Amino acid sequence: MAEVSASVATTTDEDRAIATLTTAFASDAVTRWFLRDAHFYLTYWPQLVQLIAGAAFTGGTADAIDDHGGVALWLAPGVASDDEGIGALAAEAIPEAEQEDVFAFMMQIAEYHPQEPHWYLALLGVDPTKQGRGYGSALLASTLERCDRDRMPAYLEASSPRNKALYERHGFVEVGLIQAGSSPPMWPMLRTAR
Numbered sequence: 001m002a003e004v005s006a007s008v009a010t011t012t013d014e015d016r017a018i019a020t021l022t023t024a025f026a027s028d029a030v031t032r033w034f035l036r037d038a039h040f041y042l043t044y045w046p047q048l049v050q051l052i053a054g055a056a057f058t059g060g061t062a063d064a065i066d067d068h069g070g071v072a073l074w075l076a077p078g079v080a081s082d083d084e085g086i087g088a089l090a091a092e093a094i095p096e097a098e099q100e101d102v103f104a105f106m107m108q109i110a111e112y113h114p115q116e117p118h119w120y121l122a123l124l125g126v127d128p129t130k131q132g133r134g135y136g137s138a139l140l141a142s143t144l145e146r147c148d149r150d151r152m153p154a155y156l157e158a159s160s161p162r163n164k165a166l167y168e169r170h171g172f173v174e175v176g177l178i179q180a181g182s183s184p185p186m187w188p189m190l191r192t193a194r
Helices: 011-024 031-034 040-058 083-095 096-112 133-148 159-169
Strands: 061-066 072-076 119-126 155-156 187-191
Touching: 011 040, 011 061, 011 072, 011 119, 031 040, 040 072, 040 083, 040 119, 040 155, 061 133, 072 083, 072 133, 083 096, 133 155, 133 159, 155 159, 159 187
Parallel strands: 119 155
Antiparallel strands: 061 072, 072 119, 155 187
């Protein structure tokens, strides 16, 4: 396999990056547990991406590879998701009968999120037609080099066993389990600087 490298996407690439993430997460168990209805998924997921990681576009920490075949949205130390906006969107998008479990799940996500300065991989996705080419690894390596150079830890939540295995290969270690009600499991993972 040829060596793959990631390049930083500019804010003009935002729509394409979100389109890739929408395709990549369409069958993700955790994402679709939150947004079970296809119409709700296509309506609310792009907005959720903005709330979770929109600061990556404005902060220059949105990485893309192969003309947006793969995308990673990193939040730099001190930059946070719009938690208030995420809560409001969840209240609007999720049927009332499912909200108790969803909000319990979201509380667990917040409890595991590190308080010390760190790089946060908010979202990483590869277009399903381009998976298996090493794009995920290349996107990870791009920012993990910066983490090591700056002696900063990196944090993420893995939403599938396959993704968890990828992150483990790059030095991330499981630090707990996030699960509420009928939710699938999600694993908070931390990587110390090397």
